Amino acid sequence: MIIRLFFRSAFWIGVYFAVAMAPLLAMLIGPIPPGRGFWREFSVGIGFAGLSMMGLQFFLTGRFKNITAPYGIDVVYHFHRAISLIAFSFILLHAVIIPVSSPETLILLHPVSAPWWMAAGAAGLLAFAVVITTSLYRIQLGLHYERWRVIHGYVSVAAVALAMAHVIGVGYYAQGPAGRGLWIALTIAWVLALVNVRVIKPWKMFRRPYIIEKVEREHGNSWSLTLLPEGHKGMQFNPGQFAWLTIGKSPFSIREHPFSFSSSAMEPDRIRMTIKELGDFTARIGETVPGTRAYLDGPYGSFTIDRHAAVGYVFIAGGVGVTPVMSILRTMADRHDARPVLLIFGSKTWEDVTFREELEEIKAGLNLRVVHVLEQPPAGWRGEQGWVTAELLARYLPENRMEQDYFICGPEPMQKAVRGALDRLGLPMEHVQSESFNFV
Amino acid sequence: MREQYSTQLAMTAGVLTLIVTAVFAFIQSPGLLDFSETAAAKSAGEVPHRIEGRRDCAGCHGVKGAKPYPAKHTGWSIGSCMQCHRPAAAVAAEIVAPAASIDEKAGTAPPLPHPVQGMEECGACHSFDAGHPYPDDHAGWSDDSCTTCHATLENDGEKQ
Numbered sequence: 001m002i003i004r005l006f007f008r009s010a011f012w013i014g015v016y017f018a019v020a021m022a023p024l025l026a027m028l029i030g031p032i033p034p035g036r037g038f039w040r041e042f043s044v045g046i047g048f049a050g051l052s053m054m055g056l057q058f059f060l061t062g063r064f065k066n067i068t069a070p071y072g073i074d075v076v077y078h079f080h081r082a083i084s085l086i087a088f089s090f091i092l093l094h095a096v097i098i099p100v101s102s103p104e105t106l107i108l109l110h111p112v113s114a115p116w117w118m119a120a121g122a123a124g125l126l127a128f129a130v131v132i133t134t135s136l137y138r139i140q141l142g143l144h145y146e147r148w149r150v151i152h153g154y155v156s157v158a159a160v161a162l163a164m165a166h167v168i169g170v171g172y173y174a175q176g177p178a179g180r181g182l183w184i185a186l187t188i189a190w191v192l193a194l195v196n197v198r199v200i201k202p203w204k205m206f207r208r209p210y211i212i213e214k215v216e217r218e219h220g221n222s223w224s225l226t227l228l229p230e231g232h233k234g235m236q237f238n239p240g241q242f243a244w245l246t247i248g249k250s251p252f253s254i255r256e257h258p259f260s261f262s263s264s265a266m267e268p269d270r271i272r273m274t275i276k277e278l279g280d281f282t283a284r285i286g287e288t289v290p291g292t293r294a295y296l297d298g299p300y301g302s303f304t305i306d307r308h309a310a311v312g313y314v315f316i317a318g319g320v321g322v323t324p325v326m327s328i329l330r331t332m333a334d335r336h337d338a339r340p341v342l343l344i345f346g347s348k349t350w351e352d353v354t355f356r357e358e359l360e361e362i363k364a365g366l367n368l369r370v371v372h373v374l375e376q377p378p379a380g381w382r383g384e385q386g387w388v389t390a391e392l393l394a395r396y397l398p399e400n401r402m403e404q405d406y407f408i409c410g411p412e413p414m415q416k417a418v419r420g421a422l423d424r425l426g427l428p429m430e431h432v433q434s435e436s437f438n439f440v
Numbered sequence: 441m442r443e444q445y446s447t448q449l450a451m452t453a454g455v456l457t458l459i460v461t462a463v464f465a466f467i468q469s470p471g472l473l474d475f476s477e478t479a480a481a482k483s484a485g486e487v488p489h490r491i492e493g494r495r496d497c498a499g500c501h502g503v504k505g506a507k508p509y510p511a512k513h514t515g516w517s518i519g520s521c522m523q524c525h526r527p528a529a530a531v532a533a534e535i536v537a538p539a540a541s542i543d544e545k546a547g548t549a550p551p552l553p554h555p556v557q558g559m560e561e562c563g564a565c566h567s568f569d570a571g572h573p574y575p576d577d578h579a580g581w582s583d584d585s586c587t588t589c590h591a592t593l594e595n596d597g598e599k600q
Contacts, residue, residue, distance in 0.1 A: 013449065013453075016453065017453060017456060017457075020453065020457060021457065021460050024460060024461060024464045027464070028464070028467065032468070035468035035469030035470075036468075036469065037469050038465050038466060038468075038469045038470075039465075040469070041464065041465035041468040041469050042461055042462060042464075042465035044465075045460075045461035045462075045464045045465055046457070046458070046461050049457045049460075049461055053453075053457075075445060075446045075449075076446075077446075078446030078447070079446040079449050079450055081446075082446055082447045082449075082450035082451070083450040083453060083454070085450075086450055086451075086453070086454035086457075089454075090454075090457070104520065104523060104524070107520070
């Protein structure tokens, strides 16, 4: 399984690099126009590579399961974010190096006499800058997630289309059959990826609706939604995975949000998701009326024991990060899984401990030990308090700690701190799993 | 950790891309440190005809000229043509002495005494071995350049 995932991972990296580099290779096939100096050709090359990488973003964010499975979708999304910055740097360098190395081209930027393809290039660069800026500074700009997604989606498409128009208009390398054919093929592929994300996938979701049966309050300002499939058998998932949820809107509306399953994977026809009131969409999640129609896109994620076989598990959760852990524990109970499990669960107060009663109940059917760590413990609290530190972990980890698999889920600072603590304890990092929901 | 992994993958892809791009650019233009010519000049086509006395390139190569320049040249000033386009070696060799006289005469060239419509190939009648040879100092001028200096008559006899 691990070897297969490794080869799939290597395969997709190879495919990515080959496609990103394809425009450069196509330039060297057939009649090659004369070179115009190293820096001019270098800037053209990185411009082409930057555009090709930007076009590939439609695939990275298209949630293709074959692409995301070997890495986990969070890794793919983070890669999307990091490679966007690199691709944008390339495009920006292209725009800077050409006039510096060939000052005579500056006249093409004259606002009155600039040819259309130059205007398209400048507009494309501006559109890419808008996409990058609104993504990096969404919160500072006061953009709500849903509005940002709409802007991000449409401006990205416009930016790539304008950049393509620029390449075709300049035509220096896109005139030959190889160059022209390649750009046409890339454009078709990007359009197909977009059609898949915006039309085919929503259509599939539209044909597999769910009805929200119950909306239940949980501790820690969280709500559990129970979804029943309507006219189909539900969704098969691995415990710990998540899905994008659309409530009360059409799946074509781009108003979806990622949430973990909290129910057992053994009950695909009765799905629960537990959501904390944090802001934007989730602030009103408790107002959802039972009977409302919902749609799911999933399952996604590699934060699951089904992909990490071990003799036992240690879960370290913070706040609502316990949700996927709850799904794993419920699944293990349904499967009569007797492997030892330790849950170290950090919360702010005792009232904030989500699923605290249910965790006590589920112990009966599992080899489970739960350690609560409270940041602000009540008077008379005799349990752990403060933060999850290396010292605290050392007190509770089992003797065969090197053979266990570790799953961390919680806020980013907590994940980072716990990783550092596990590292200090000398635990092999390849046995430590975590998943980040900080996609934006 | 997982974000670090993504960042490492992206950085690797970025560095590899830069390397491949540099190799590509070097294959295309090995003269990495050759700054004697601008990039545009290196790729610009050679001028196949003599240029003495022809200051207004747009006369023949403007949008409505006999041989209009490519669309991607839109926006370039007429005075900038020679910054990139150089005379072909064969043409340059012919120019032993600058034909300054032609330049001076350009404004005084006599108008053509007949319409040119249907007779665009001037050399058919006016080459050295034809019935009405042009003067010796016109050597090297192409057929489509005659009307740059010589005004033409339309078929109806009106001067253009």
